[in-house]
Amino acid sequence: MSRLGRALALLEEFYEGRHRGALAREQREEDDLFMLLVFSEMMGIPNPASYYTLELLPVMYDRFHEWHLRMGMERSPLAHVRCC
Amino acid sequence: MSAIALTVIGLGAFALGYIFYSRFISDRIFQLDPGFETPAHAQEDGIDFVPTNRWVLWGHHFTSVAGAAPIVGPAIAVIWGWVPAFLWVVFGTVFFAGVHDAGALWASVRNRGQSIGALTESVVGKRARALFMIVIFLLLLMVNAVFAIVIAQLFVGFPSSVIPAWFVIAVALGIGYVLYRRGVPLLWPSVIALVLLYASMWVGDAVPVSLPELTMGLEAPAFWVVLLFVYAFIASLLPVWVLLQPRDYINGLQLVIGLGLFFVAVLLANPTVVAPAINTQLPDGVPPLLPLLFVTIACGAISGFHGLVASGTTSKQLDNEKDVRFVGFLGATGEGALALAAILACTAGFATLGDWEGFYTSFAAGGVPAFVQGGGAIIAMGLNLPLHFGETLLAVMAVLFAATTMDTGVRLQRYIIQEWGTIYDIPALTGRGLSTSIAVVACLMLAFGAGGGAGTGGLEIWPLFGTTNQLLAGLTLLVLSVFLMKKGRPTIYTLVPFVFLLTMTIFALLVQLVGFWEQGRYFLVFLDVLILVATIWVALESLGALKRARAEVRTARAE
Numbered sequence: 001m002s003r004l005g006r007a008l009a010l011l012e013e014f015y016e017g018r019h020r021g022a023l024a025r026e027q028r029e030e031d032d033l034f035m036l037l038v039f040s041e042m043m044g045i046p047n048p049a050s051y052y053t054l055e056l057l058p059v060m061y062d063r064f065h066e067w068h069l070r071m072g073m074e075r076s077p078l079a080h081v082r083c084c
Numbered sequence: 085m086s087a088i089a090l091t092v093i094g095l096g097a098f099a100l101g102y103i104f105y106s107r108f109i110s111d112r113i114f115q116l117d118p119g120f121e122t123p124a125h126a127q128e129d130g131i132d133f134v135p136t137n138r139w140v141l142w143g144h145h146f147t148s149v150a151g152a153a154p155i156v157g158p159a160i161a162v163i164w165g166w167v168p169a170f171l172w173v174v175f176g177t178v179f180f181a182g183v184h185d186a187g188a189l190w191a192s193v194r195n196r197g198q199s200i201g202a203l204t205e206s207v208v209g210k211r212a213r214a215l216f217m218i219v220i221f222l223l224l225l226m227v228n229a230v231f232a233i234v235i236a237q238l239f240v241g242f243p244s245s246v247i248p249a250w251f252v253i254a255v256a257l258g259i260g261y262v263l264y265r266r267g268v269p270l271l272w273p274s275v276i277a278l279v280l281l282y283a284s285m286w287v288g289d290a291v292p293v294s295l296p297e298l299t300m301g302l303e304a305p306a307f308w309v310v311l312l313f314v315y316a317f318i319a320s321l322l323p324v325w326v327l328l329q330p331r332d333y334i335n336g337l338q339l340v341i342g343l344g345l346f347f348v349a350v351l352l353a354n355p356t357v358v359a360p361a362i363n364t365q366l367p368d369g370v371p372p373l374l375p376l377l378f379v380t381i382a383c384g385a386i387s388g389f390h391g392l393v394a395s396g397t398t399s400k401q402l403d404n405e406k407d408v409r410f411v412g413f414l415g416a417t418g419e420g421a422l423a424l425a426a427i428l429a430c431t432a433g434f435a436t437l438g439d440w441e442g443f444y445t446s447f448a449a450g451g452v453p454a455f456v457q458g459g460g461a462i463i464a465m466g467l468n469l470p471l472h473f474g475e476t477l478l479a480v481m482a483v484l485f486a487a488t489t490m491d492t493g494v495r496l497q498r499y500i501i502q503e504w505g506t507i508y509d510i511p512a513l514t515g516r517g518l519s520t521s522i523a524v525v526a527c528l529m530l531a532f533g534a535g536g537g538a539g540t541g542g543l544e545i546w547p548l549f550g551t552t553n554q555l556l557a558g559l560t561l562l563v564l565s566v567f568l569m570k571k572g573r574p575t576i577y578t579l580v581p582f583v584f585l586l587t588m589t590i591f592a593l594l595v596q597l598v599g600f601w602e603q604g605r606y607f608l609v610f611l612d613v614l615i616l617v618a619t620i621w622v623a624l625e626s627l628g629a630l631k632r633a634r635a636e637v638r639t640a641r642a643e
Binding site: 015020021022023 | 323401
């Protein structure tokens with residue numbers, strides 16, 4: 001990488017580094033809300049878009065375990081979604 | 085005395101301090117080990133714990149700790165003459181701040197990247213941790229109130245700074261948008277932002293904005309203070325990427341550019357220091373140099389706030405333990421250089437001693453306006469610019485520093501209030517709106533309570549802010565000493581600064597307490613007593629912790 005390129009890469013890191021944590025936390029909050037929306041029908045919250053969110057379940061499943069732990073539930077809250 | 089000579093001596097002393105003293109501390113006391121796995125590697129998560137290039141990390145550390153405070157303190161303190169301020173900044177930076185900043189960083193790196201607050205709990209005890217939170221909250225409260233007053237003072241004194249100072253918010257919003265939503269690479273937005281910033285200074289210079297005597301029933305400074313807190317309320321609720329991140333970035337760039345421009349201007353203009361070496365004709369009402377000097381200049385000599393940054397974020401990103409020296413010591417030195425620039429501006433930027441004395445007519449009369457006027461004159465002379473443009477440049481620089489700190493400060497206060505809400509189970513406090521409102525109202529009460537209805541004169545609480553900051557630094561040095569003692573290393577290099585700071589803090593609080601009482605300013609008396617209680621508490625807790633640590637070491641040795 002040229003010197004200029006390297007300097008620019010450092011500048012980018014300077015821009016992003018300082019708020020990386022705060023941004024990641026905000027992202028996670030949004031993701032958590034999305035997770036709740038996807039699983040809402042199973043938790044008894046009517047969701048008119050459930051036909052579509054159903055398709056997302058396999059994608060979300062990977063992060064489901066981590067999510068319910070973070071929400072303070074030691075075990076999966078859903079009877080037919082088992083992860084631990 | 086020539087300003088160049090003073091610059092060379094000051095920067096030379098910093099360089100010697102870095103080369104010799106910081107090496108001694110790093111090799112002998114901290115015994116930095118390049119083979120040690122830092123938390124950034126051991127706990128790498130891509131969010132908080134990320135190994136970072138040491139130059140970038142130094143940049144973050146330096147721009148987080150350097151703000152308006154190392155300007156305000158020296159700008160007030162030169163009223164006692166330039167020698168005391170100069171000596172305290174130089175010795176403070178090398179023997180106090182360097183050890184403190186690097187030490188906080190190192191202790192945190194050796195404890196899984198824990199913050200000083202968490203370290204206090206494990207090293208000193210639970211009560212000390214609670215005390216720590218209260219001290220931090222008071223510190224943020226004061227810094228927000230004082231900085232709002234400083235900005236208002238600058239807007240009124242230098243009306244040409246109003247347009248660029250508010251325009252930069254629009255620039256930051258623009259940068260945040262193109263970078264985050266459009267994915268544009270950083271180079272061109274940065275260049276354009278800087279061009280816009282400096283161009284807006286020309287516009288501001290041509291179109292100064294002065295408020296009428298009364299705006300919505302408020303005098304001009306008071307109106308600005310209220311407006312600034314309305315802004316801070318909104319800004320601290322916005323997502324980080326929208327405003328805070330680009331604003332911090334522009335601020336970092338202009339800090340480096342401004343500091344560079346200033347020292348180049350000093351070299352080219354070579355002004356003479358007209359202020360007395362030691363001022364023997366102090367105006368009435370100026371408190372005694374001892375102990376007030378040591379709390380008036382907090383940031384720039386030693387500041388507890390640095391320990392929060394060093395242990396809060398910097399330690400989680402340190403790539404190699406060896407970098408503690410580079411990031412910690414050099415971060416403190418960078419702030420020392422800013423304080424040095426402030427001293428030069430406030431002592432060499434005036435044509436004659438008479439001009440200088442005309443400015444420093446009372447304790448709070450100097451401050452940032454002296455820095456802007458003096459520094460503006462030096463920049464104008466050195467770089468061949470119109471005088472008022474030089475002043476606008478520095479006024480905007482100071483406003484941006486103070487405003488960025490306010491943005492972050494109000495946000496941090498909100499986090500603390502939300503945490504209290506969680507700890508004491510008060511759900512209402514955990515919401516964003518109410519917690520931010522409480523933070524802002526508390527700041528406003530302090531700004532007006534200390535400064536009266538006009539919102540002026542609030543700089544009287546500056547030494548109180550300095551005292552709280554030193555108290556925090558003392559607490560950090562204590563934690564560091566206990567930690568060193570447990571490792572069987574010499575503690576004298578941290579304990580001596582600690583004892584000195586604690587003595588000066590208590591002494592200064594008592595002197596100020598008498599002053600506030602005599603003036604009948606009971607709000608400040610209350611604040612003073614609150615901090616005094618916290619200080620004595622810290623002293624007692626620390627004695628206990630040190631005794632316990634020593635006993636532990638002795639038993640270990642006996643076995």
